[in-house]
Amino acid sequence: MDDLTRVGAYREAGRVRCDLRPGALSPRVLSTGRRTARVALVATRALLLGGDHVRIEVHVGEGVELELVEVSGTVAYAGRGRSASWDVEVRVDAGALLVWDALPFVVADGADVERTTRVSLADGGTQGDRGVALLRETLVLGRTGEVGGRLRSRTRVDLSGPVAPRILGGVGGTGESAPPGGSRRAWQEDPTRPERVRELFVEDLDLADDRTLPGILGESRVVDSALCLGARPPATASEPPSTSAPSRPGPPALTGPLRLDLDGPGVIARHLGASTHDAGIDAVVAAWTTAARAARVTDPPGAAPPPARGAPSTADLPETRTTLLTTGA
Template identity: 40%
Template sequence: MTAERVGGRVRLSDLSGGTYLSPRPLGVRGAAARVALVGAYALLLAGDDLRMEVTVGPGVWLELVEPSGIVAYDARGGAASWQADVRVADGGCLVWRGAPFVVTAGADVTRRTRIELSGGARALVHETLVLGRSYETGGGPLRSTTRVAADGRPLLVEDLDLRDPVLAGAPGVLGGNRVLTTAFLLGARPGQAVGVQETLLHGPGALARSVAAHAHEAEAAVAGSWERWRAGFADPAGYEDAV
């Protein structure tokens, strides 16, 4: 999916989607656009390989909305993967509050997120990883990597390997919890870290993170950071119904 500015208005292209997700425009006005990522069918199943490419052009404000979460089901000995490649050009802005990503018992998932920022680009991303459904004691193996670069230089490099339940439950990782929520502020630096959940990155950015037994608890812990950072990403023009 590509959002570019043409004649003072955002033009959305490459919305045909694929096997797994179908991007649906929710609103476009001036330099701002809002797009929903709608699942085409139940996922992730064994053998599924979901890949997304999102490009935000210069001066474009784009918000991605997920109406429902993603569930990685019992792979029955197989595996599945999820990958997002995001590029935000100079002056562009991306806001993406992802719905919970649930890894059920028996699933085996590799999750990759790569974000490239250029010039004055900014991104605000929210993700929640859940190991196991409410009636399960835990989820299947999960490895989640995040790579963020600003003007070609690494801003955040993270490899979260939860494939070993013993290591995943260590005090410095999940510590017996099954939910991990993170808000990433990228390309912009807050004045200071506020609260124990926030960490300033070495470059222009910060993250707020919490672990808990339940998704609503983990998300509530970083809600203040998200709302404060989200205020700096205010929609510049409002929306109108997409045609």
């Protein structure tokens, strides 16, 4: 079964509007603000079964902060000879932030899973103009007492810019954003200014039967990672020094998640172990989220509130109050 779930968050008329399409996951708005949105992802059925092909598309419009909240983890069950796939496509526009602290992805005995994550970040040349994605990926091989099935996990992250979209319908230069193919505005890319795309991070983890060999995973069954893409936050107390410049030869003595600074604007924290409880990634994600939010460009003091629409503005509502401004199937 091929199921597409789509989540989009865009600034429009001084507030955030969400475009949601349910599929294998049902996106539900938890709250919105002038520049923020929180959306829950709820499974609509048992996931993943053999033959399932789940696709998730996420688009964060310019200047918007979107937080995705998973209600439960995912278990890939024995496929009885059939494989399953989990495909995520993310686009983060200039000045936008995506926070997705995903719950564990468990590969049970007999499962055969292809997992792909593609992220495109708008790069305006400076941190304030660059899209930032903070992702959590916890891969667990087997349930309690199991060895776990086969998993191949691919990740590709690109920086693209400058992006030169042309929004038809009289909106432009206002700091607003709109969905491609949206119902109220058409979106086109300027063909005279092609995007410059460069790779930020590429990884291919083929965790087949030989993963238990020394030098691969050995006795570890959990690969817990936090990825901060588009920015490089300072090291936290739970991270050992970065491996980009080792101080002495030989393997480092790890006291927490391993920090890997990318060549471009980004960093990865990773833990290999027997369980998720001792990974230390939770503290890293919390610290990086705080740093990413603090670095965002906010409205200048004295900025005008959004225009009235015959109802209280979301600027007057607490961030935790649910405001339904959604469209889509």
